[in-house]
């Protein structure tokens with residue numbers, strides 16, 4: 001029997017646990033134990049179910065991730081394996097509208113924008129989001145030559161560039177400030193001046209190579225998307241395909257089902273790991289906060305990188321240094337609900353982006369009750385403010401009450417929420433050192449990390465800190481950790497061979 005000790009009960013650790021469980025069910029002599037220091041499983045996936053103080057009806061409030069991208073198959077695949085695919089919900093795309101703050105106005109994102117690149121002339125010509133010089137500067141992208149032509153076999157990693165440098169070079173400063181920073185940088189809560197494009201959106205660098213222009217590249221992509229939509233029109237009675245999905249009951253539902261599917265009896269919460277040791281006889285020992293020492297044949301460290309660094313320092317200083325080299329920023333989400341009569345504005349939109357140049361204390365607002373079905377009772381509006389990020393760490397010193405008031409005031413100023421409107425409830429979810437920053441050179445450091453780990457049999461490191469922060473990336477990362485260990489033990493899983501093919 002090979003026993004894997006998994007440290008960390010976020011979606012990565014649980015994804016790894018479920019993979020070990022599937023291997024055991026398939027007849028392999030493997031088992032796992034998972035330890036999570038918090039009382040709740042899920043890490044950055046956290047849903048609160050809150051009753052309305054007046055009607056008792058329920059709100060579904062996601063405090064961390066509220067969605068996963070559907071183009072990456074891992075969540076769909078695992079949901080199918082768990083038998084909960086039907087519990088996924090598409091977003092309410094009839095309300096799909098993003099507003100961007102400019103001065104005292106909210107401007108709708110022009111139709112045809114893909115990421116930050118325009119692909120339709122008229123909406124771009126008529127939008128007041130950009131000045132005319134900025135519009136001309138963006139159009140210049142079609143004529144500007146590539147920075148360099150990559151030699152054959154070269155990839156984005158060899159030609160890495162920050163988001164800021166790339167967008168300013170191709171489309172000008174205003175495009176960065178008004179859209180690319182809040183939209184693209186915002187996904188990672190990252191500073192565009194430090195964010196590695198190769199590690200986050202390598203497709204942008206590749207597009208420049210292939211098409212010599214982002215506008216032409218995205219036009220090509222738009223054609224493909226439209227073609228696909230024509231081929232697969234929405235079928236009455238069938239679930240729609242949307243860019244992002246969630247679960248009807250919120251993201252915690254996925255976490256709980258993963259835990260059930262993996263085996264609750266093997267999962268311990270409220271107890272953390274304090275050290276990892278590799279004994280001379282090849283066994284692994286994990287010391288816990290309650291003094292117990294777990295022994296096993298392998299360890300998967302599925303914590304945030306900074307937490308993992310402390311655990312593995314005694315095993316390999318270089319691996320610990322690499323984990324420690326990944327910077328993190330802190331942020332908080334502040335969901336709150338209001339009576340519809342306190343919201344005398346059109347609530348049918350997905351969210352508001354607040355560019356840094358606007359110097360507002362919030363990064364973004366999500367209109368949760370319009371984005372997802374069933375999040376708030378009838379006659380109620382559920383919103384969520386997002387604060388913090390690398391350029392506003394100061395705000396994280398504010399108390400919960402202060403953060404709630406900061407977000408509420410922004411809703412008054414930006415949307416026209418009644419100035420005396422009191423939230424029916426408000427919560428603060430703090431994500432201290434919760435968002436890894438993929439800075440320049442991140443991929444080289446990850447290559448170094450993987451090479452170093454390949455020389456340490458029985459140790460794997462997985463999670464959103466390494467090769468993708470999105471939930472599907474995290475599941476892949478946890479499963480890859482298991483694959484590393486199984487590979488070392490000569491265990492081959494039949495499902496590995498077909499996994500990537502049986503999608504949708």
Ligand SMILES: Cc1cc2nc3c(=O)[nH]c(=O)nc-3n(C[C@H](O)[C@H](O)[C@H](O)COP(=O)(O)OP(=O)(O)OC[C@H]3O[C@@H](n4cnc5c(N)ncnc54)[C@H](O)[C@@H]3O)c2cc1C
Pocket residue numbers: 007008009010011012013035036037038041042043044045063064065066067068069271272273274302303304307331332333431434435462463464465468469470471472474
């Ligand atoms: C506010 C916010 C919004 C986001 N929105 C989205 C989104 O909409 N879509 C999307 O795809 N991604 C989103 N992300 C990113 C995504 O949620 C994360 O990348 C992902 O959940 C990370 O999962 P993980 O399991 O790798 O790490 P975590 O969720 O951080 O889990 C690590 C776990 O390890 C535990 N741990 C740490 N140290 C120890 C120890 N010593 N012993 C035991 N346990 C320990 C922690 O308590 C934690 O539970 C968002 C992130 C944040 C912060």
